[in-house]
Amino acid sequence: VTQEVAHCSQQWLCNRASVQTALRTLLAAPWPSQRDLRSWLQLLSVLQWVLSFLLLGIVSLLLLIYLVFTSFWPISALYLAWIIFDWDTPEKGGRRLPCLRRWPVWKHFRDYFPVKLVKTHDLSPSHNYIIGSHPHGILCVGAFCNFITGSTGFSEMFPGIRPFLTTLAGNFRLPVFREYLMSGGLCPVTRRAIGYLLSQNGTGNAVAIVIGGAAESLSCRPGITTLILKNRKGFVRMALQHGAYLVPSFSFGENDLFRQVVFEEGSWMRSIQQRFQKMMGFAPCVFYGRGLTSVQSRGFLPYARPITTVVGEPVMVPKIEDPSHETVDMYHEMYVRSLLKLFNENKTKYGLSESDELHIL
Numbered sequence: 001v002t003q004e005v006a007h008c009s010q011q012w013l014c015n016r017a018s019v020q021t022a023l024r025t026l027l028a029a030p031w032p033s034q035r036d037l038r039s040w041l042q043l044l045s046v047l048q049w050v051l052s053f054l055l056l057g058i059v060s061l062l063l064l065i066y067l068v069f070t071s072f073w074p075i076s077a078l079y080l081a082w083i084i085f086d087w088d089t090p091e092k093g094g095r096r097l098p099c100l101r102r103w104p105v106w107k108h109f110r111d112y113f114p115v116k117l118v119k120t121h122d123l124s125p126s127h128n129y130i131i132g133s134h135p136h137g138i139l140c141v142g143a144f145c146n147f148i149t150g151s152t153g154f155s156e157m158f159p160g161i162r163p164f165l166t167t168l169a170g171n172f173r174l175p176v177f178r179e180y181l182m183s184g185g186l187c188p189v190t191r192r193a194i195g196y197l198l199s200q201n202g203t204g205n206a207v208a209i210v211i212g213g214a215a216e217s218l219s220c221r222p223g224i225t226t227l228i229l230k231n232r233k234g235f236v237r238m239a240l241q242h243g244a245y246l247v248p249s250f251s252f253g254e255n256d257l258f259r260q261v262v263f264e265e266g267s268w269m270r271s272i273q274q275r276f277q278k279m280m281g282f283a284p285c286v287f288y289g290r291g292l293t294s295v296q297s298r299g300f301l302p303y304a305r306p307i308t309t310v311v312g313e314p315v316m317v318p319k320i321e322d323p324s325h326e327t328v329d330m331y332h333e334m335y336v337r338s339l340l341k342l343f344n345e346n347k348t349k350y351g352l353s354e355s356d357e358l359h360i361l
Contacts, residue, residue: 056180057178092193096183106150112304113145113253115307115308120310121313123314125160130246131163133147137258138220158311165187165208187207194238213232218285220287221260222259225357225359229336229361236331241321241322246338250343252350253350256303256351257302258289258302260285260287289302
């Protein structure tokens, strides 16, 4: 018995020594710093956003189709009935969820680049506004972060103003994705949806429109700022019809987030892109960013480049129900001059040189 007790004591001491050694090894190992943890949170916040915009709608659609052929088919049937019942909601102001704008993940999203909002003039809550957002870039990161999330302080800078951001109407036909978009304050870029916000939703509404759209994304390259604006006058006509002031905004750094393979005008690949854009409403860009594991790897995540969105001086617009072409052209020219002024006054402050110019096509 004495030998057994001695043997157990010796074994216990060995186990204790092993545990102590393991603990010392664990404590001696380098732990992630707070900076590393913040970097990972920022990367994950951007990852969930990119996956949501690129895959959420398609995956949800495929899942609901799959459920039709299983015992869970009532889920698909109920959701289809809901979409039919709720079909016009995106065209009537959507269904905003303030808690989504305050979601803490957006602060990590903001800090990844980082994104900053700069105010140059006040916006009175007694008016409605159409904010022209430039440039489009690849995924409109600056417009989304500033006008959809509350992370950059839009509501504090412009008290009494409710921001909305327009996107392709087809996005609101995708299951689940449509709910995600509406909850953040996105609405279709259609006359009906924009007209509702400017005429039947009171005052203090600011509808942001990425004027250049899909066509502009095809010209997105770092160091080159080309806008598709010269013949884009529909937003000016809508502003005149509803008496909404026109506000230019420019996101410096938006074109630096991805690298794109730009095909020359007249090439067969460019023709395919343009035809696809006319049929589907968006352009299939060939682009890449950083990978998930390191900055040196290639993937679909944007590079961490600072974005500064400057909101310019409002162009006062009268209410004219049926404006003439000459009137539309006049206010369009006023808007372009205001945008050029904003760009030239701020370009050297936010990463561009004095010689950089804004090319308007």
